[in-house]
Amino acid sequence: MENGPVPRSRAGAVRHVLLAAVFLACSSQLLVDANSWWSLGLNPIQRPEMYIIGAQPLCSQLSGLSQSQRKLCQLYQDHMTYIGDGAKTGIKECQYQFRQRRWNCSTVDNTSVFGRVMHIGSRETAFTYAISAAGVVNAISRACREGELSTCGCSRAVRPRELPRDWLWGGCGDNVHYGYRFAREFVDAREREKNYPRGSREHSRTLMNLHNNEAGRQAVYNLAGVSCKCHGVSGSCSLKTCWLQLADFRRVGEFLKEKYDSAAAMRVGRKGKLELIDKRFNNPTPEDMVYIDPSPDYCLRNETTGSLGTQGRLCNKTSEGMDGCELMCCGRGYDQFKTYKHERCHCKFHWCCYVKCKRCTTLVDQFVCK
Ligand SMILES: *[C@@H]1O[C@H](CO)[C@@H](O)[C@H](O)[C@H]1NC(C)=O
Ligand SMILES: *[C@@H]1O[C@H](CO)[C@@H](O)[C@H](O)[C@H]1NC(C)=O
Numbered sequence: 001m002e003n004g005p006v007p008r009s010r011a012g013a014v015r016h017v018l019l020a021a022v023f024l025a026c027s028s029q030l031l032v033d034a035n036s037w038w039s040l041g042l043n044p045i046q047r048p049e050m051y052i053i054g055a056q057p058l059c060s061q062l063s064g065l066s067q068s069q070r071k072l073c074q075l076y077q078d079h080m081t082y083i084g085d086g087a088k089t090g091i092k093e094c095q096y097q098f099r100q101r102r103w104n105c106s107t108v109d110n111t112s113v114f115g116r117v118m119h120i121g122s123r124e125t126a127f128t129y130a131i132s133a134a135g136v137v138n139a140i141s142r143a144c145r146e147g148e149l150s151t152c153g154c155s156r157a158v159r160p161r162e163l164p165r166d167w168l169w170g171g172c173g174d175n176v177h178y179g180y181r182f183a184r185e186f187v188d189a190r191e192r193e194k195n196y197p198r199g200s201r202e203h204s205r206t207l208m209n210l211h212n213n214e215a216g217r218q219a220v221y222n223l224a225g226v227s228c229k230c231h232g233v234s235g236s237c238s239l240k241t242c243w244l245q246l247a248d249f250r251r252v253g254e255f256l257k258e259k260y261d262s263a264a265a266m267r268v269g270r271k272g273k274l275e276l277i278d279k280r281f282n283n284p285t286p287e288d289m290v291y292i293d294p295s296p297d298y299c300l301r302n303e304t305t306g307s308l309g310t311q312g313r314l315c316n317k318t319s320e321g322m323d324g325c326e327l328m329c330c331g332r333g334y335d336q337f338k339t340y341k342h343e344r345c346h347c348k349f350h351w352c353c354y355v356k357c358k359r360c361t362t363l364v365d366q367f368v369c370k
């Protein structure tokens with residue numbers, strides 16, 4: 001009986017189970033897509049030393065990795081903490097750059113991180129991909145320099161031509177070359193393993209993500225510069241040692257924010273490639289950001305789009321900008337509160353050398369969107 005042909009009714013049941021399985025696979029596909037390696041920035045990663053015996057658990061326990069990222073995790077376990085740090089740095093910088101806007105880059109939960117709004121191929125989504133890729137380049141490049149990773153060390157960048165001849169080149173620099181390459185491998189892996197038909201929505205979204213990941217990496221790569229230290233008798237600076245150094249990440253954030261402001265609106269063109277909607281503009285370079293969907297207005301809470309809305313947000317009554325109550329509250333109006341603000345004040349310099357301040361409390365007006 002067990003090995004005989006399957007009776008008709010059971011075949012039907014099997015088909016149902018199969019259909020259910022396909023359905024589950026599809027809906028869990030959506031869930032998987034919502035999860036991202038960005039979650040490494042929110043959930044603490046155990047240091048790999050703890051896993052040396054029976055090495056695999058680290059990678060299987062981390063959530064948000066795609067299949068090929070999981071493989072990279074197994075090869076580069078010691079990198080994972082830094083990828084997490086990079087994601088965290090990126091998210092923090094995103095929140096700083098967008099602190100005065102309706103969409104403020106807030107994280108929704110530990111797995112999907114930014115929630116459903118990332119399903120929209122908007123400028124904001126573009127920025128998020130770019131800044132988190134940048135965070136990874138930044139963290140890995142620095143970790144190499146600090147000797148934390150087994151597969152890289154100090155930068156081996158060639159001496160810049162314009163460096164004065166008597167300055168020494170060769171302090172231990174940030175290995176931005178390695179950071180760039182590793183981030184490309186790791187961050188893009190998730191996009192590259194997909195196999196959507198050319199011209200489909202999903203495929204154009206993949207192209208958008210890849211472009212913005214690259215824009216983020218290039219920002220860190222191109223903003224890295226030469227840093228020098230003086231030597232010589234009693235600070236005479238007769239001798240200088242120079243090396244390659246990452247820019248402060250705030251500068252990367254500001255640079256990418258400009259790229260966000262000038263991001264290019266794209267659509268799927270012939271051959272399934274992205275092309276400019278408005279041909280009067282220049283084609284985006286690899287340093288530029290691109291997007292394929294218009295942004296929602298982010299005014300109201302909407303479960304479908306994942307917009308959190310601006311109800312309860314602080315706004316500035318006198319500002320005409322995005323942080324002004326008119327724009328921030330989308331014309332819904334605002335409530336006024338009085339709150340106490342604590343500040344350092346009456347600071348005095350004492351010889352020598354410290355500053356002593358008092359703590360002042362003032363009553364200030366605050367405005368909150370309805
Ligand atoms: C998310 O991660 C943070 C930081 O590790 C943790 O404190 C918090 O409990 C987590 N939340 C959930 C819902 O897992
Ligand atoms: C949420 O957004 C969608 C898409 O823009 C829109 O069709 C829908 O009406 C919105 N829902 C609510 C409750 O505002």
Ligand SMILES: *[C@@H]1O[C@H](CO)[C@@H](O)[C@H](O)[C@H]1NC(C)=O
Nearest residue numbers: 099104106308309310311313
């Ligand atoms: C960002 O926006 C969300 C949703 O409106 C709000 O809960 C959060 O407090 C905001 N964060 C900051 C730093 O303003």
Ligand SMILES: *[C@@H]1O[C@H](CO)[C@@H](O)[C@H](O)[C@H]1NC(C)=O
Nearest residue numbers: 315316317318319320321323
């Ligand atoms: C509000 O906006 C005005 C004008 O842009 C600015 O001068 C002021 O410092 C802002 N106030 C706060 C509390 O941010």
